[in-house]
Amino acid sequence: ILLAGIILNFNFIMGQQKIKENEDYLFTIKTKYGEMKMVLFDKTPKHRDNFIKLVSEKFYDSTTFHRVINNFMIQGGDPNTKPGGRNDMAGMGNVGYMIDPEFVPEYTHVKGAVAAARTNNPQKRSSGCQFYIVQNDNGAHFLDREYTVFGQVIAGFDVIDKISLVPKDNKDKPLENVYMTIRYEILDKSKISKLYNYDYNNPQNVDYKK
Numbered sequence: 456i457l458l459a460g461i462i463l464n465f466n467f468i469m470g471q472q473k474i475k476e477n478e479d480y481l482f483t484i485k486t487k488y489g490e491m492k493m494v495l496f497d498k499t500p501k502h503r504d505n506f507i508k509l510v511s512e513k514f515y516d517s518t519t520f521h522r523v524i525n526n527f528m529i530q531g532g533d534p535n536t537k538p539g540g541r542n543d544m545a546g547m548g549n550v551g552y553m554i555d556p557e558f559v560p561e562y563t564h565v566k567g568a569v570a571a572a573r574t575n576n577p578q579k580r581s582s583g584c585q586f587y588i589v590q591n592d593n594g595a596h597f598l599d600r601e602y603t604v605f606g607q608v609i610a611g612f613d614v615i616d617k618i619s620l621v622p623k624d625n626k627d628k629p630l631e632n633v634y635m636t637i638r639y640e641i642l643d644k645s646k647i648s649k650l651y652n653y654d655y656n657n658p659q660n661v662d663y664k665k
Contacts, residue, residue: 480507480639481647484611486520487633488618491588491611492651493569496658499557502571502581502605509550509584510637520633522587522626525619527595530572530587531635553580554603562604564595566663567615569606579603590619592663609651612663 474480484491495503509515517538520531534550554571556579564570568589571581581603588608589595608615622630647653654660 474641477644478641479644479647481642482510482606482637482639485636485638486614486618489611489614491608491614493567493606493608494647494653494658495569495606496559496562496604498559499562499603499605501554502557502603505554505583506586506605507639510639513636514550514584515635515637517634517636519629520618520635521628523619523621523623523629523633524590524627526591527619528587528589528591529615529618530585531633532572532582532585534584536632549585550583552583554583555580557603557605558600559604560600562659564589564598564602564604565607565659565661566590566592566594567608567612567661568594568604568659569608570598570602570604573602588615590615607659607661609647609653609661 479494482493482495484493495506497503514534515532518532518534519536520529521533521536522530553573553576562568566589570587570589572585572587573579573581579601618629618633621633624630644655648655652662
């Protein structure tokens with residue numbers, strides 16, 4: 456989950472769409488293996504706002520899940536993996552800045568946790584764009600407080616599993632590109648809870664078998 460990047464301060468203002476207190480962003484990650492639904496955490500505002508900004512700009516369109524490890528995680532979001540990019544440098548791309556860590560004890564590496572990739576830097580600053588999703592049913596808790604967890608998949612766990620099992624090379628890169636697009640919609644939290652049986656009071660207590 457390490458990548459090369461430029462370390463800069465996260466010091467710009469996000470222009471995200473304002474939402475009401477009873478609303479939330481519901482994200483859809485589309486792949487050829489199906490869709491994942493995810494939400495972001497308010498207690499990690501720098502990572503949340505940055506992700507919203509990039510999705511608003513359609514930054515992730517045609518990036519790939521370039522690193523997949525069954526019983527661990529799937530990683531993506533590198534601009535090098537876009538068509539015409541430096542696909543041979545997958546895992547090394549960045550957006551020119553990194554984000555200060557936002558470790559929240561209650562957010563851990565359970566299955567479906569969405570976390571920021573990073574370089575091996577002493578400040579544990581996150582990549583400005585690359586992220587990974589935990590695939591292991593038992594989680595990946597050895598990464599807790601090492602990498603910032605800023606969101607949670609709430610539906611489409613079978614898609615995570617399918618991507619983790621695709622044929623790959625000796626660098627864990629899929630032999631066939633697994634492209635993604637990411638969009639969001641703004642819904643009442645009550646609707647999200649009803650549609651996906653999601654409990655905002657227990658944001659990582661999700662049924663990954665559904």
